[in-house]
Amino acid sequence: MEMPEGVYGLRPIIGITSNISEERLLTTGLSNIQAIVKGGGVPIVLPNLADESSIEQLAASIDGLLVTGGNDADPALYGEEPHPNLGEVCPERDYFETTLIAKFLEKNKPILGICRGCQMINITAGGELFQDIYAQIDKPLLQHTQKAPRSHPSHFVEVKANSLLYEAVQSTRFKVNSFHHQAVKRIADGFEVSALASDGIIEGYESKLHRFVLAVQWHPENLAQKDDEFSLKLFRRFIQACQQGSETI
Secondary structure, three states, X not given: OOOOOEOOEOOOEEEEOOEEOOXXXXXXXXXXXXXHHHHOOEEEEOOOOXXXXXXXXXXXXXXXXXXXXXXXXXXXXXXXXXXXXXXXXXXXXXXXXXXHHHHHHHHOOOEEEEOHHHHHHHHHOOOEEEOOHHHHOOOOOOOOEOOOOOOOOOEEEEEOOOOHHHHHHOOOEEEEOOEXXXXXXXXXXXXXXXXXXXXXXXXXXXXXXXXXXXXXXXXHHHHHOOOOHHHHHHHXXXXXXXXXXXXXX
């Protein structure tokens, strides 16, 4: 696949986090890789390292971080016992991602979080999750684990005007897909909500302290496969931020 030239010259290197399968294989959806390419970046799939010095070197070496979807996060990371409806967790991936996200935040490097990635950024920064929205929220909810193809938008989100997300997608309302049963409950200090579903579930948030840390609960990488305009704009804005360097805060 031929990659488009970056707006500012050399294309930035984007690290993509990965799952660990039962067969001890690293996996990530091709849609994650293809979305970064469409956005103008060079994707690299990251292993789940356990050595902090190696993670530090990795954080210094890549231009941006895409924290992808996957299994549930360990609730011990935000001080809770496991709910009966908690799904499978992967301690190796949890450690790697929280350590790498923390180093990216320190370096003020761009991060885009998707679904689980949205939740992991919040946890790393000190926030909390609903372990299971259907058991822990006492009101009617939308279908957040849709019974439709992954590239099909299923429900609307409302986007806050003047937010980074609005700047990226240039719309205050559009449809997204949905594949989750966990969600952000208490947002971390220094972050603000930028998108909500009609039932009040947080669908997007962003940092007020960093130049580009943006997280969404849906899967724009799957929508980008069908050239969804909002998803393509989101990835292009992320890659643009990655091309502009970093500044330690």
